[in-house]
Amino acid sequence: MEVLQLLCKEESIMKLPEMIIFDYGGTLLYEPGFDSMAMERVACEHLTANPLGLTAEQIHEHAQRMFAKVAEHRKAGAEMHQHHFMALVYESLGLEFDIPYSELEELEWNAASSGAVMPHADGMLDYLNSVGIRTAVVSNIGWSQEALTRRLDRLLPRNRFEFVIASSSYGVRKPDRLLFDIALHKAGLSAEKVWYCGDTPAADLIGAHSAGIFPVHYTGDAPGGTYRPPQWYEQTDIDFPYLAIDDWRKLPLRLEELRGPTE
Structure with missing residues (x-):
């Protein structure tokens, strides 16, 4: 129409x-074909500390639970910066990486969808x-x-x-x-x-x-x-x-x- x-x-x-x-x-x-699981797979390539021995799938499940909590605040009009969200997800699991969140963020976003x-x-x-x-x-x-x-x-x-x-x-x-x-x-x-x-x-x-x-x-x-x-x-x-x-x-x-x- x-x-x-x-x-x-x-x-x-x-x-x-x-x-x-x-x-x-x-x-x-x-963002065609957005794949949030791909974000954790690429994150695991840069792990330097994983004290719980978690898989990418387990990290992804935790991230999804955290996102559901954050979503309530977003509905109320608040926005959480991705770096803060990454800190919330990863540091609550004791995960550490060989690159800063500013670099990991872009790797994750492009892995999920390169955009169009x-x-x-x-x-x-x-x-x-x-x-x-x-x-x-x-x-x-x-x-x-x-x-x-x-x-x-x-x-x-x-x-x-x-x-x-x-x-x-x-x-x-x-x-x-x-x-x-x-x-x-x-x-x-x-x-x-x-x-x-x-x-x-x-x-x-x-x-x-x-x-x-x-x-x-x-x-x-x-x-x-x-x-x-x-x-x-x-x-x-x-x-x-x-x-x-x-x-x-x-x-x-x-x-x-x-x-x-x-x-």
Whole structure:
């Protein structure tokens, strides 16, 4: 079904943005075949102390139990940094490694999934670069800001993101407007000059709107339509204006309409 519509009463509310900020997962990139077990297998390759003689499978079971505990805090709006989570999991088992968590984190993430680009996200970013619309990223993610930045740079090498904000660096998650306020300060822009694009209404649309930023709901899917369940979009009722778009090739078309004729 084609989706490119403004869901509001007054179309005049849409103004050409000076910057568009993006969510990460399911918006710009996704993680096909994510395998959390692979994380512990690669971690075991760097063990220097394992006093309980645990296997990768046993470590993984413990990590899953710890993640379930942390998930309750995440639901309440808190974010745990991946390095802290690794310390919680591994040090509670007496495990030690020959590399720091900052290196082990990236090995684990890439082992779980090397990541992939959402359809046409790279071309859409090329367009924004070509017309001088600034870009950045704000993501709900436990992985470190540094690891996220490297992943974005690896998979979207032509990006010109001015900054990348990971919730793990601040301890709070979208829809908390603090993350959006931080982004506005980093950009040096007022909210009405910025759009925010994300795939999760409860976090992305509500969070952006709370900070006065115009929200864009991206409803496109990964190849094969396997990335997110149908009920993903049934979680939240939205009663404010936003743009819904299902294909990144359509965003430039909408922006060109706002730009108007050029000489």
